[in-house]
Amino acid sequence: MADARPPLVGEAPAGASHEPPAGLPVPVRVLFVCLGNICRSPTAEGVMRALVREQGLERSVELESAGTGAWHVGGPPDARATHAARARGVALEGAARQVRVDDFINFDLLLAMDRENLRELRRLAPGEEERAKVRLLREFDPASAGAGDLDVPDPYYGEGDGFAAVFELVHAACEGLLEQLRDGSLAHQAQ
Numbered sequence: 413m414a415d416a417r418p419p420l421v422g423e424a425p426a427g428a429s430h431e432p433p434a435g436l437p438v439p440v441r442v443l444f445v446c447l448g449n450i451c452r453s454p455t456a457e458g459v460m461r462a463l464v465r466e467q468g469l470e471r472s473v474e475l476e477s478a479g480t481g482a483w484h485v486g487g488p489p490d491a492r493a494t495h496a497a498r499a500r501g502v503a504l505e506g507a508a509r510q511v512r513v514d515d516f517i518n519f520d521l522l523l524a525m526d527r528e529n530l531r532e533l534r535r536l537a538p539g540e541e542e543r544a545k546v547r548l549l550r551e552f553d554p555a556s557a558g559a560g561d562l563d564v565p566d567p568y569y570g571e572g573d574g575f576a577a578v579f580e581l582v583h584a585a586c587e588g589l590l591e592q593l594r595d596g597s598l599a600h601q602a603q
């Protein structure tokens with residue numbers, strides 16, 4: 413019988429180009445943002461870190477994550493998120509922190525997991541230039557083009573399945589994000 417297990421993230425063919433992303437500052441700095449910084453945004457950070465490593469772009473892309481809320485500051489990623497990521501070959505690391513105003517200066521892109529995070533980030537942005545750095549992560553998933561709902565649903569109060577679904581949504585979007593960073597199309601949109 414065929415193996416039904418989804419491929420591990422690190423199993424994709426490397427195809428490493430060691431090319432820095434074109435048109436954006438190098439390193440380009442990306443902050444993933446959700447509500448608690450223990451489920452979705454650490455998953456996005458871990459997935460993107462694994463994809464960046466596969467492509468040999470560690471020196472060109474810098475990644476962090478943060479939450480709009482402060483409830484879990486200092487805490488590790490949620491065990492259910494860690495488990496779902498480990499099942500796909502991705503380690504989640506780091507301690508939760510809250511978004512700070514200087515994040516809008518220090519990062520080139522602030523990627524929200526859902527529309528509530530997006531609204532809160534836009535409210536916190538100190539100016540128009542900084543507000544323009546705020547986007548929804550799933551805008552970068554090519555399969556989501558034209559979709560009305562680009563949220564990564566909050567899995568915190570649900571069952572384990574929600575975490576596996578979050579992983580897949582985040583993974584598809586991060587692959588699209590890396591592709592846009594590499595081909596320079598993201599830089600052109602930002603101009």
Ligand code: 4NP
Nearest residue numbers: 446447448449450451452568
């Ligand atoms: P996250 O999930 O925003 O993906 O980290 C949540 C974590 C904690 C809570 C809500 C969402 N909370 O209400 O504590």
